Amino acid sequence: MxxxxxxxxxxxxxxxxxxxxxxxxxxxxxxxxxxxxxxxxxxxxxxxxxxxxxxxxxxxxxxxxxxxxxxxxxxxxxxxxxxxxxxxxxxxxxxxxxxxxxxxxxxxxxxxxxxxxxxxxxxxxxxxxxxxxxxxxxxxxxxxxxxxxxxxxxxxxxxxxxxxxxxxxxxxxxxxxxxxxxxxxxxxxxxxxxxxxxxxxxxxxxxxxxxxxxxxxxxxxxxxxxxxxxxxxxxxxxxxxxxxxxxxxxxxxxxxxxxxxxxxxxxxxxxxxxxxxxxxxxxxxxxxxxxxxYPGIILKGDHSTGDVLSLAFAGSGQVQDTGARIIHVGKNTRSNILAKGVALDGGINSYRGLVKFDPSSKGSYSHIKCDGLMMDNRSQSHAYPYNDVSGEEGTLNYEATVSKIDDDQLFYLQSRGMNEDDAKLLIINGFCEGVTKHLDVEYSVEMTKLIKMILEDGKVIAET
Structure with missing residues (x-):
């Protein structure tokens, strides 16, 4: 050497x-x-x-x-x-x-x-x-x-x-x-x-x-x-x-x-x-x-596939600008993007993504779903998708939602004996489950603990 x-x-x-x-x-x-x-x-x-x-x-x-x-x-x-x-x-x-x-x-x-x-x-x-x-x-x-x-x-x-x-x-x-x-x-x-x-x-x-x-x-x-x-x-x-x-x-x-x-x-x-x-x-x-x-994947080979599963929490003074970049090049390629973002205590959460179908990517398919959850009126949730489908034989589906914790959901859970903090934690963990369920069991459990710490820090729930 x-x-x-x-x-x-x-x-x-x-x-x-x-x-x-x-x-x-x-x-x-x-x-x-x-x-x-x-x-x-x-x-x-x-x-x-x-x-x-x-x-x-x-x-x-x-x-x-x-x-x-x-x-x-x-x-x-x-x-x-x-x-x-x-x-x-x-x-x-x-x-x-x-x-x-x-x-x-x-x-x-x-x-x-x-x-x-x-x-x-x-x-x-x-x-x-x-x-x-x-x-x-x-x-x-x-x-x-x-x-x-x-x-x-x-x-x-x-x-x-x-x-x-x-x-x-x-x-x-x-x-x-x-x-x-x-x-x-x-x-x-x-x-x-x-x-x-x-x-x-x-x-x-x-x-x-x-x-x-x-x-x-x-x-x-x-x-x-x-x-x-x-x-x-x-x-x-x-x-x-x-x-x-x-x-x-x-x-x-x-x-x-x-x-x-x-x-x-x-x-x-x-x-x-x-x-x-x-x-x-x-x-x-x-x-x-x-x-x-923005984790990226280049689907170069025919029949190649890729998934990006993203979960982000933005608290006080934070910006979480996350998402994905996927380029379809080969024929009959498949991709899936699932982005979950939680904004609390004035934090800013955004999805920024690119999905591109090259003309060579005949028969390819992509599904994009990004969901934002805002915990207060000071927080922000944004989506900045850029989707480029070249040619006529590709299919791309995109959907996005922004929501707050529903008062009816809280009322229902509290009527079943839960206190307000436990009800909020259950709802937020359910919101994140689309990503956390793909973690190994041990990591999923520990991620749930980290989420609880974030919510306590943001005064969404009381410290225990």
């Missing part, structure tokens, strides 16, 4: 892992690559991305302008003095407590096939059960994959989400650190979900993980990630890029449970590509943060 050192014509000064300044410069990008001792092709990838980032203006659509984000206000790499752990007994107790807060039950943690923990910019814990390696499954952090499986990473990195896709994909490509990598061989199914956990602790810092998951022909991949932050001072910035590659007849199921602090700006790019008869499902649960995120 040719390291970045071989590219240096003269000695350069680099930042130390624990001493990066705020702001994004070429020196920051080169220092990250130097610290990781990356191959020359990846160093060049980063520098090209940095050039694209500098050239592209900040987007002006949607809610972005009102956030007044300045990327140079953040530290873009926060090193860790902890060595990567392989046993739960070695993990910092604070991180274990964070898992509980995120809603991952203890027995589920012990049962997970593979797990990776990232704190700020570096992976500090990784474990893969022998059962996975015996099946030929590769699961590790992206930095390990670059060292040990460089051909695989180089073949697929940046092919689904390109450097020039948008300013944030360029930003991530320049400074990414940590994230997950998985390769599932032909015909192999993950026996249990692969799991990753991302936590931000440093003030005024950015987290930029890069995740690349590949399911070979006939493979089946289940992956779940949890996200949380603990810092109350100032703001944090999170821009991840996730790329999914679903080969012929394969399936990928990707679940996110996001529980950031409200002072987090979360602008993430997630996209997958399906080859012939392949399938991708994004299940996206967004709590906390000001979020701009």
């Amino acid at each position: 040719e390291s970045t050192a071989s590219l240096d014509k003269a000695p350069l000064e680099f930042y130390k892992p624990d001493n990066f300044p705020k702001g994004l410069t070429r020196k920051v990008v080169e220092s990250i690559s130097h610290i990781k001792n990356e191959p020359s092709w990846l160093a060049e990838f980063r520098l090209k991305a940095f050039e694209v980032y500098e050239q592209k203006p900040m987007p002006t659509w949607g809610f972005i302008p009102q956030f007044h984000i300045n990327i140079d206000d953040y530290v873009h790499y926060v090193g860790s003095n902890q060595k990567k752990k392989k046993s739960w007994d070695e993990v910092d107790p604070e991180i274990l407590r964070s898992f509980e807060k995120l809603g991952i039950p203890e027995h589920e943690r012990k049962y997970l096939a593979g797990i990776e923990t990232m704190n700020d910019s570096e992976t500090i814990y990784a474990n893969v059960k022998k059962e996975l390696t015996d099946l030929g499954i590769i699961f590790c952090d992206i930095d390990t994959a670059i060292r040990e499986y460089p051909e695989l990473v180089r073949e697929y990195l940046g092919t689904v989400v390109t450097i020039g896709d948008n300013k944030f994909s360029a930003l991530n490509s320049a400074v990414f650190s940590g994230g997950s990598f998985a390769y599932i061989p032909k015909g192999v199914k993950t026996p249990m979900p692969l799991q990753a956990y991302f936590k931000v602790t440093a003030a005024s810092s950015g987290q930029y993980e890069r995740t690349l998951l590949i399911a070979d022909e006939g493979a089946h991949l289940e992956y779940s990630e949890g996200c949380t932050s603990v810092q109350d001072k100032g703001t944090n910035f999170h821009t991840a890029v996730v790329e999914l590659v679903a080969k012929k007849n394969s399936k990928i199921f990707y679940t996110t449970i996001q529980n950031w602090k409200k002072n987090m700006y979360n602008w993430t790019v997630k996209r997958g590509i399906c080859e012939e008869a392949a399938h991708i499902t994004w299940t996206d649960c967004n709590i906390g943060a000001n979020t701009i995120k």
Whole structure:
């Protein structure tokens, strides 16, 4: 492997892992690559991305302008003095407590096939059960994959989400650190979900993980990630890029449970590509943060299918701008989007989606359903659909609703012995069920607990 050192014509000064300044410069990008001792092709990838980032203006659509984000206000790499752990007994107790807060039950943690923990910019814990390696499954952090499986990473990195896709994909490509990598061989199914956990602790810092998951022909991949932050001072910035590659007849199921602090700006790019008869499902649960995120699927192959299931809660001072992007390219492709948004305590929730049928996508079908629930007169719920059907042989159905909790429903439940708070909680959980029922049972139960915490925080129900 040719390291970045071989590219240096003269000695350069680099930042130390624990001493990066705020702001994004070429020196920051080169220092990250130097610290990781990356191959020359990846160093060049980063520098090209940095050039694209500098050239592209900040987007002006949607809610972005009102956030007044300045990327140079953040530290873009926060090193860790902890060595990567392989046993739960070695993990910092604070991180274990964070898992509980995120809603991952203890027995589920012990049962997970593979797990990776990232704190700020570096992976500090990784474990893969022998059962996975015996099946030929590769699961590790992206930095390990670059060292040990460089051909695989180089073949697929940046092919689904390109450097020039948008300013944030360029930003991530320049400074990414940590994230997950998985390769599932032909015909192999993950026996249990692969799991990753991302936590931000440093003030005024950015987290930029890069995740690349590949399911070979006939493979089946289940992956779940949890996200949380603990810092109350100032703001944090999170821009991840996730790329999914679903080969012929394969399936990928990707679940996110996001529980950031409200002072987090979360602008993430997630996209997958399906080859012939392949399938991708994004299940996206967004709590906390000001979020701009639209998981995407390119249905490239004939008979490929894709689902996006989105749930978002917007409380005081929050904007949840979420949705989906699905492009139908192959013949007889199918897609389904279900978006559920709850706005309370003056929060703003919006669905922003794109479904496009290329002329080549004959016989394809898409169904879109977005529902908004407002808990008070100060909150807002919006829908911004963009549907483009080219040709005459595609079918697209779109429906949207905005509602409040019905007084008749409350009266009925209270007449059956429920108090008002329990009745509200039951109604809201019923509203969210279209998404939460697709979670594993344990995660669905924990999601219900998180919903209860959100409603208590927003004074919709009393604290217990």
